Amino acid sequence: xxxxxxxxxxxxxxxxxxxxxxxxxxxxxxxxxxxxxxxxxxxxxxxxxxxxxxxxxxxxxxxxxxxxxxxxxxxxxxxxxxxxxxxxxxxxxxxxxxxxxxxxxxxxxxxxxxxxxxxxxxxxxxxxxxxxxxxxxx
Numbered sequence: 001x002x003x004x005x006x007x008x009x010x011x012x013x014x015x016x017x018x019x020x021x022x023x024x025x026x027x028x029x030x031x032x033x034x035x036x037x038x039x040x041x042x043x044x045x046x047x048x049x050x051x052x053x054x055x056x057x058x059x060x061x062x063x064x065x066x067x068x069x070x071x072x073x074x075x076x077x078x079x080x081x082x083x084x085x086x087x088x089x090x091x092x093x094x095x096x097x098x099x100x101x102x103x104x105x106x107x108x109x110x111x112x113x114x115x116x117x118x119x120x121x122x123x124x125x126x127x128x129x130x131x132x133x134x135x136x137x138x
């Protein structure tokens with residue numbers, strides 16, 4: 001009797017884990033410190049967009065799916081003006097170029113590129129149009 005119960009329990013747990021496995025990818029996308037991502041985004045991305053386009057691009061301007069697709073595509077549309085990669089703008093190389101006039105970039109200079117990208121991803125998802133906390137840039 002105990003053996004049958006134990007086998008059923010193991011089967012139930014296994015099936016449950018298999019069903020929940022696809023959700024791990026969704027949750028993994030938000031791994032990162034959204035607060036640190038917010039600080040970098042506002043001091044680096046927002047300030048540059050204000051200068052280049054005259055207006056910031058708020059996290060609430062896109063849905064979670066749109067931000068995810070944008071970041072996964074790794075295409076920063078600048079009409080050929082600079083590096084078209086999103087990853088470039090969180091790279092140490094980029095932070096080196098702006099650290100003289102950007103204290104946050106200087107402070108985060110030793111942070112791994114992938115960690116900072118995850119932080120920004122977490123902030124954008126946290127503040128997306130269809131999130132629980134839509135966020136506008138100031």
